[in-house]
Amino acid sequence: MGSRASSLLREEDIEEIKKETGFSHSQITRLYSRFHSLDKGENGALSREDFQRIPELAINPLGDRIINAFFPEGEDQVNFRGFMRTLAHFRPVEDNEKNKDPSAGEPLNSRNNKLLFAFRLYDLDRDDKISRDELLQVLRMMVGVNISDEQLGSIADRTIQEADTNGDMCISFSEFIKVLEKVDVEQKMSIRFLH
């Protein structure tokens, strides 16, 4: 099946994806076969339902948010290119990339982009701010049902208070970066894709 899947992938596409995402050739073909197996509609694009069929995502507290992150705004299909672009956020930062000259543009797996991905999960309305309500929603997803709304509210308040530097009671992206500056995001937002 893998061979059939990869045969559907044109060589120039692979090259382009390679350039854009930094994945290796074998990684791209491997992920393409995965993409293909997820694509039940066989139309070269994944819909939300395709993602929702992954059983583990159903029990992932943030599963739906993450699925949404794969879809560009306003669309409900994602092609392989977009799929890879999202996955590329989680590629580990490699040594030779660290010293790459900055003029080449920021790679998708840079620290900022990793953080931006996480930030977007909170920021539903895309106003580049995490409001208290948005934070509460995510918190509610992540905690059990046994924690009361007040408790959660105080956690949210505390969280915002801690991160908020300009007093607008929201966490902006720069504040988000600031508050996580001591976290090894490069490591904690990376997974090892098989070679």
Place this chain on the structure above:
Amino acid sequence: MLCFTWLLLPLLLLSAARQAPADLSATGQPGHALARSAEDHEDGGASHHGGGYKIVQWEWSYVQTPYIIAIWLLVASVAKILFHFSQRFTTVVPESCVLILLGLVLGAVVLIANKKQLYQLDPGLFFLFLLPTIVGDAGYFMPSRLFFDNLGAILMYAVVGTLWNAFCTGFCLYGVKLAGVIDDKVQAGLMEFLLFGALISAVDPVAVLAVFEEVHVNEMLFIIVFGESLLNDAVTVVLYKVYISFVEVGPGNVQTADYFKGVASFLVVSIGGTMVGLIFAVILAFITRFTKKVRIIEPLFIFLLVYLAYLTAELFSLSAILSMTFCGIGCNKYVEANISQKSRTTVKYTMKTLASIAETIIFIFLGISAVDKSKWAWDTGLIACTLIFIFVFRAMGVVGQTWILNKFRLVPLEKIDQVVMSYGGLRGAVAFALVVLLDGEQVKAKDYFVATTIVVVFFTVMFQGLTIKPLVKWLKVPRSTNRKPTINEEIHERAFDHILAAIEDIAGLNGYHHWRDKWEQFDKNYLSKLLLRKSVYHKSELWEAYQKINIRDAISVIDQGGNILTSARLSLPSMASRTSFPEVTNVTNYLRENGSGVCLDLQVIDTNPGAKVEEETETHHVLAGNLYKPRRRYQSHYSRHFMTVGDQERQEREVFQRNMRNRLESFKSTHYKRHKKDRSQKKARAQLHLSQLLLLLTSRVKPTNTQLRLGMTQAELVLKREGCSEENKGERSEPDKDEDVGITFVARKGSETPKERPKSVPAALEVCQSPSVAPPSPTCGEKNLPWKGGIGTLPPCVSVEATKIIPIDLQQAWNQSISSLESLASPPVPQEPQHPRVSALYRLSGPPRPPPPPPPVPGQFQFPGGKEEEEESALSQQQEPWLKKQPILSQLCTETKRNQHST
């Protein structure tokens, strides 16, 4: 070297005091020495020498053993104090070096005094008592996330690395022996050298801990080296045993099957040891579920079971270190959640104390053991070769394994990491104890091995220990920051985990996060259910983390501040100034605060609304019970078995909380705009009234009709909230109620329903809107309210009850106080009677029932008229949100009325 003169001081004291007693050490001939010392002292000391009753008797033999132990502990502790006198010295020289030096000096003194070394690091003592304390501490406080994140690397280094070291060192030593570098006096064959290689190759946990703790390399590096040193125990144990048996039967008689037996033995020893540890972890966690009534011995269970895990593994000759380590790692999460905050502190301090002193003793005794003429069978060739080989092979092993590991690791180990890891392969007391255990009959070269081991240990601990710090600095190895995570980091990192797990699932990789996710599901669904108290199980880890952070912050504020007990002024917090903050949450917050804490008294008054006289007495009692007492009125109290939270503690805590609240508020207000705060205060005050009214009403409703179902009225929701928060509190804090009433869990079921709530509705709003929240069982809130349980037998002095109810557990108090930092401060009820305000509210909302007449209040607690007016005006300013609530209120009131008619 001022420090050394200081060190010599206790030494002289000790040697003077010990001249005679030292003879009596466990290894000496106690009888003879005892007789001598008894003579000495009776000659000098006791005046009634020779017959008859002696007023003072010299009972040395009676106290001898514990006395010597105590003296040694004292010496070790004093040495630590002295050592830390010199700040500059400690930054350069690791403690372990100094302790070994001290041991050398002490050993010399003993030697000079007795012509014979009496003390040495006894392997039995070491393996049964000293090592477990250190390993237990290390296992229990092992950062499990970090440990499991790097488990692959740790296992690799521990198993493959140790085997590599052992074989290479053994074979090469044999090689150089054949080449003639090692003197012929060293009678050892291949098996002996392999045996020696096995025991000298293992990185030692004690030494690693001692040195690396001071170096502060980054956590990953530390956990890899330290984890390796713990987990290689299984390899060392097996190799050691296998080779000893080989040496016994003679190399010629070893059959092929024996090698396979060796491999099988390794599996049994390592997996068996781990299993024993995990079984004990489960038992321990399970036991701590039920220690609610015996809090005082909670820590003991932990020590005992962790120690038993070690002993049991030794019993079956499994890897005891593995067993203990995994017992500690496994139980930590559940035990920490189950036991009280005080027990946690106790466990922590006791473990650290024991481990610290054990480490000190180990190093001192290592030093002392070295000063022993009988041990020294020096062979330069053997020593030099061993030193070179262990260093070279360690480095080669590390580089080779890291090369393989880096193919699989997300975060590759850099070159400098490898250097530090190679250099940090310290050998220590385990090797020494093992080599001392060798049978001199079987292993002819034992003395040479002992001497070599001592040199190796000293060299690694002292030379490498001394130089590793400059090396780390020079290589610019990333240091650990020793920083506690903030709440943001807690939350976001958790989100990261979820994200990664999801991405792995999407990408179809069954990677690490996938399995961890699976494990966490399993843990949540089965293990935690079995091993955690129900009250704890239902709490979120996030909430726990939040509380911890809050406590830490509050403590740090206090630390900076001082002057705690001054202002008891009530200042309303600026929380409400946050415009996004939904009103309802505020109200419920109030209710929670009031309901769970100080507002007990309000309820008490309300249950007896009838006679004015009764109310007066009630009020009197309330005041008498709750007014803060001057210090001298406290009664001292002692009980061996219970550490009660006395009035004093409660009072101090309350005042402390209030002050904290104020401080944090003022701290906040400097951050936020002033006018905002002022406005918010008024608003808050208005809401305070509302909350009190609600509370008043609901409390009145409930006792009259338990069937009352307000359906989805906010009042009950609020009530439920209140009940739940109350329950959280009561459940953990009052030891008795839990079992007797059996309330808490019913209530939980009720509150589980919010699961169905649509995700799109912001959580905060749901409190009042979501119709899907099932009506909670009416008993839940009610039964949980501590004061309800005792309606019939309510003691006149409420505070007595309150002291019992309010947590034994200090953390609980913190929860309350701190969460109120964020929400609004509850008024200090005992000092500020509510009734004026409540009646004001009644006036506003026009309840069907006439308000209860305000009870007579002692003058000093009367509100100044101006203040009340101001509050009323504040209320009227807040008409708008207030009106919104009115339907609820009137509904509530009519309900109340109806219920009262019906009953």
